[in-house]
Amino acid sequence: MATHKQASFLLLFSLLFITLCKSSQxxxxxxxxGQSGNEGSLADTCATGNHQYVNIAFVSSFGSGKxxxxxxxxxxxPNANGCTSLSTDIKACQxxxxxxLLSIGGGVRSYSLSSADDAxxxxxxxxxxxxxxxxxxxxxxxAVLDGxxxxxxxxxxxxDELARSLNGFSQQKKxxxxxxxxxxxxxxxxxxAIKTGLFDYVWVQxxxxxxxxxxxxxxxxxxxxxxxxxxxxxxxxxGLPTAAPSxxxxxxxxxxxxxxxxxxxxxxxxxVMLWNKRLDNGYSSAIKGSV
Numbered sequence: 129m130a131t132h133k134q135a136s137f138l139l140l141f142s143l144l145f146i147t148l149c150k151s152s153q154x155x156x157x158x159x160x161x162g163q164s165g166n167e168g169s170l171a172d173t174c175a176t177g178n179h180q181y182v183n184i185a186f187v188s189s190f191g192s193g194k195x196x197x198x199x200x201x202x203x204x205x206p207n208a209n210g211c212t213s214l215s216t217d218i219k220a221c222q223x224x225x226x227x228x229l230l231s232i233g234g235g236v237r238s239y240s241l242s243s244a245d246d247a248x249x250x251x252x253x254x255x256x257x258x259x260x261x262x263x264x265x266x267x268x269x270x271a272v273l274d275g276x277x278x279x280x281x282x283x284x285x286x287x288d289e290l291a292r293s294l295n296g297f298s299q300q301k302k303x304x305x306x307x308x309x310x311x312x313x314x315x316x317x318x319x320x321a322i323k324t325g326l327f328d329y330v331w332v333q334x335x336x337x338x339x340x341x342x343x344x345x346x347x348x349x350x351x352x353x354x355x356x357x358x359x360x361x362x363x364x365x366x367g368l369p370t371a372a373p374s375x376x377x378x379x380x381x382x383x384x385x386x387x388x389x390x391x392x393x394x395x396x397x398x399x400v401m402l403w404n405k406r407l408d409n410g411y412s413s414a415i416k417g418s419v
Contacts, residue, residue: 154180155392155397155398155399155419156179156180156181156398156399156419157178157179157180157181157399157400157401157402157412157415157416157419158179158180158181158182158183158329158331158365158399158400158401158402159173159178159179159181159182159183159401159402159403159404159405159408159412160182160183160185160231160402160403160404160405161173161182161183161184161185161404161405162183162184162185162186162200162201162203162231163185163186163200163201163404163406164201164202164404164405164406165201165202165203166202166406167404167405167406167408168405169217170182170184170214170217170218170221170228171216171217171220171221173221173405174217174220174221174224174226175220175224176412176413177224178412178413178416179226179412180225180226180227180399181226181227181228181229181306181329181401182221182226182227182228182229183229183230183231183277183279183306184200184214184218184228184229184230184231184268184273185200185231185234185277185279185404186198186199186231186232186233186234186236186279187199187230187231187232187233187254188232188233188234188236188238188239189236189238189239190232190239190250190253191239191240191241191242191246191247191250192240192241192242192246193242193246194238194239196250196253196254196257197238198211198267198268199236206267209267211267211268211269212266212267212268212269213269214268214269214271215268215269215270215271216269216271218268218269218271218273219271222271222274227274227275227304228271228273228274229273229274229275229276229277229304229306230254230258230273230275230276230277231276231277231279231308232254232276232277232278232279232280233278233279233280233281233282234279234281235281237281237282237283239280239282239283240282240283240285241283241285241286241287241289241290242285242286243286244286244289246286247286247287247289247290247293248289248293250290251290251293251294251297254276254294255294255297255303258272258273259272259273259275259276259297259301259303260272260297260300260301260303261297272301274302274303274304275302275303275304275305275306275328276294276303276304276305276306277306277307277308278290278291278305278306278307278308278318278321279308280308280317280318280321281310281317282317283317284316284317284319284320287317287318287320287321288320288321288323288324290321291305291321291324291326291327292324292326295324295326304328304329305326305327305328305329306327306328306329306330306331307321307322307327307329307330307331307361308330308331308332308333308367308401309322309330309332309333310332310333310336310337311332311333311334311337311339311340311341311349311352311356311367312337312339312340312352313340313352313355313356322359322360322361323359323360324360325360325361327360327361327362328361328362328363329361329362329363329364329365329398330356330359330361330363330364330365331364331365331366331367331398331401332352332353332356332364332365332366332367332401333367333401333403334349334352334353334366334367334368334376335367335368335369335374335375335376335377335403336374336375336376337375337376338375339352340352341375341376342376342377342378342382342387343376346378346386346387346390349387350387350390350391353366353390353391353394354394357394357396357397361396362396362398363396363397363398363399364394364396364397364398365398365399365400365401366387366391366399366400366401367400367401367402367403368383368400368401368402368403369402369403369407370402370403370404370407370408370409370411370412371407371409371411373407374403380411380414380415381414383400383415383418384415384418388415388418388419399419400415400419
């Protein structure tokens with residue numbers, strides 16, 4: 129039988145273990161940056177202290193033999209090496225403990241994977257040009273990004289192979305994998321990839337989808353959220369727009385009072401993802417304390 133001293137030690141150890149586990153799974157805010165020249169700099173975005181994850185968006189053309197193309201709207205021109213200066217901003221963000229991810233895909237839909245071999249070629253390019261590999265043509269300079277966000281809104285083939293190939297490089301340096309599916313379950317494009325169980329985060333887009341987005345009440349959203357928390361991923365985040373135009377917008381006070389208290393009870397709750405920095409206008413600041 130354990131002595132009183134041993135029992136006390138075991139209790140303290142258990143509490144410390146729980147605390148450490150909880151701290152390693154802290155909820156936070158993810159935000160997309162890169163699709164508007166008037167959204168401020170990447171460094172300024174990170175300096176707000178509002179975000180734990182920033183997605184640089186997008187590599188919008190790749191696969192099926194195409195050379196991957198980075199599109200950062202009005203920020204810089206990668207074709208003239210104009211985006212390499214972002215390396216300093218990326219490193220500044222990472223120094224604050226923020227994970228900086230490269231988002232591939234998006235709504236332009238000039239991307240597809242023709243085969244497992246095609247997926248491996250795209251992964252080799254991403255590793256060499258944005259992650260821990262080496263290349264003479266790194267569009268964002270020598271900064272090493274933390275991972276890849278799959279914002280796939282077209283083509284359903286071979287994204288699972290892309291995830292597996294990226295995960296293979298984690299033996300050299302951790303590559304965080306993120307999926308950004310639409311809220312109708314299962315996602316039409318990313319279902320097979322998510323089922324690999326390799327994703328660290330799944331931030332679900334609860335917008336542009338009337339059947340499962342907020343529309344005066346959160347009933348449909350909360351029902352869909354419960355389903356999404358069953359997927360094989362370390363954490364699931366609630367994806368929302370930062371302004372009304374895209375549909376699914378939730379006023380900050382409503383989010384804090386009617387939605388977050390319900391979804392935070394899930395063990396997989398990881399926070400909130402926001403589209404996007406240009407439309408933020410204080411939304412992140414308003415919800416930060418409740419996330």
